[in-house]
Amino acid sequence: PLQLLQGKTVPKRLKTSQRIPREPQMPRNLIKEIFRHFVKMPVTRDAFKVVEKCSEKFFKQLSGDLEAYAHHAGRKTVEAADLEVLMRRQRLVTDKMPLNVLIENYLPLEYRKLLIPVAVSGNKVIPSK
Numbered sequence: 001p002l003q004l005l006q007g008k009t010v011p012k013r014l015k016t017s018q019r020i021p022r023e024p025q026m027p028r029n030l031i032k033e034i035f036r037h038f039v040k041m042p043v044t045r046d047a048f049k050v051v052e053k054c055s056e057k058f059f060k061q062l063s064g065d066l067e068a069y070a071h072h073a074g075r076k077t078v079e080a081a082d083l084e085v086l087m088r089r090q091r092l093v094t095d096k097m098p099l100n101v102l103i104e105n106y107l108p109l110e111y112r113k114l115l116i117p118v119a120v121s122g123n124k125v126i127p128s129k
Contacts, residue, residue, distance in 0.1 A: 031055050062086070 069082040087093040103115050
């Protein structure tokens with residue numbers, strides 16, 4: 001006698017996503033632009049991969065330090081003063097090299113205008129505090 005073919009039962013998949021959650025990352029193009037701006041020469045793909053890994057580790061460490069400074073001060077928000085303290089500890093900001101000079105040397109004009117108050121006619125200071 002012929003037996004009926006029975007299919008195997010397949011367990012139903014859960015409706016939850018099977019993807020592993022990933023941390024947000026900086027866009028590759030941004031890292032590439034910044035690196036090319038300072039290197040000013042061609043970079044191989046292998047070297048760029050190393051730069052990506054290093055920049056990821058750097059920003060993880062940086063954000064962790066800033067978070068620790070804000071937490072130590074009893075705040076839940078990182079402020080500009082926290083960043084200045086971090087830059088002083090890394091010896092980027094000193095008495096001879098203040099933060100404003102670093103901003104003027106490395107940032108474009110539109111960012112400089114936002115970060116450094118500039119006196120204009122009419123006794124106004126932009127941006128107003």
